Amino acid sequence: xxxxxxxxxxxxxxxxxxxxxxxxxxxxxxxxxxxxxxxxxxxxxxxxxxxxxxxxxxxxxxxxxxxxxxxxxxxxxxxxxxxxxxxxxxxxxxxxxxxxxxxxxxxxxxxxxxxxxxxxxxxxxxxxxxxxxxxxxxxxxxxxxxxxxxxxxxxxxxxxxxxxxxxxxxxxxxxxxxxxxxxxxxxxxxxxxxxxxxxxxxxxxxxxxxxxxxxxxxxxxxxxxxxxxxxxxxxxx
Ligand code: TIU
Numbered sequence: 001x002x003x004x005x006x007x008x009x010x011x012x013x014x015x016x017x018x019x020x021x022x023x024x025x026x027x028x029x030x031x032x033x034x035x036x037x038x039x040x041x042x043x044x045x046x047x048x049x050x051x052x053x054x055x056x057x058x059x060x061x062x063x064x065x066x067x068x069x070x071x072x073x074x075x076x077x078x079x080x081x082x083x084x085x086x087x088x089x090x091x092x093x094x095x096x097x098x099x100x101x102x103x104x105x106x107x108x109x110x111x112x113x114x115x116x117x118x119x120x121x122x123x124x125x126x127x128x129x130x131x132x133x134x135x136x137x138x139x140x141x142x143x144x145x146x147x148x149x150x151x152x153x154x155x156x157x158x159x160x161x162x163x164x165x166x167x168x169x170x171x172x173x174x175x176x177x178x179x180x181x182x183x184x185x186x187x188x189x190x191x192x193x194x195x196x197x198x199x200x201x202x203x204x205x206x207x208x209x210x211x212x213x214x215x216x217x218x219x220x221x222x223x224x225x226x227x228x229x230x231x232x233x234x235x236x237x
Contacts, residue, residue: 027160
């Protein structure tokens with residue numbers, strides 16, 4: 001008997017959903033953007049605005065794990081010698097504590113430092129991809145497209161920070177490469193409430209010019225409850 005494929009209630013219309021071809025992408029949930037003294041704070045931002053993303057994103061991550069979805073964590077940052085950091089990025093903002101300088105969480109936006117790490121609440125586990133990226137977009141100068149194509153992934157659920165910077169850049173890059181992107185409104189965060197609002201509108205406007213927008217609840221309605229799935233996993237093994 002023919003059954004309708006699952007579709008998540010979303011703007012501008014339902015998003016086709018199949019866990020076998022969909023990856024959860026978590027953009028840059030690093031201390032450097034969410035904690036005091038990191039890159040985000042040094043740029044003059046109130047980092048506390050991003051903390052509201054953590055709890056809904058934890059629930060989505062747990063459900064995605066339980067459903068066996070591919071999970072990709074990204075981290076923005078640079079090699080310790082900064083050879084992969086363009087001089088323009090290094091100079092931008094005329095910061096007193098620029099990229100590479102010592103901060104309270106180690107050198108700013110440098111790989112291997114405490115501040116560069118993903119927050120404990122969303123720490124990656126074995127089997128999940130951790131992708132280091134030197135730019136705002138997750139496709140620029142990384143092997144993300146190669147990884148996704150090898151895994152047969154065609155659809156992305158995109159979360160993380162910040163909405164109008166690394167999330168938007170990544171969604172635009174993905175969209176141009178033919179990936180279908182669903183952005184979870186309560187799992188992406190911005191230092192600027194107005195950018196959050198308009199950034200989300202820009203994704204789904206014009207018939208979904210970059211992709212779709214839904215809430216974490218809209219997605220969770222299509223995933224098994226993590227506790228039950230974990231129990232089933234134990235029984236099977
Ligand atoms: N500054 C800002 O809003 N974001 C970034 O610099 N990087 C990311 O969005 N990850």
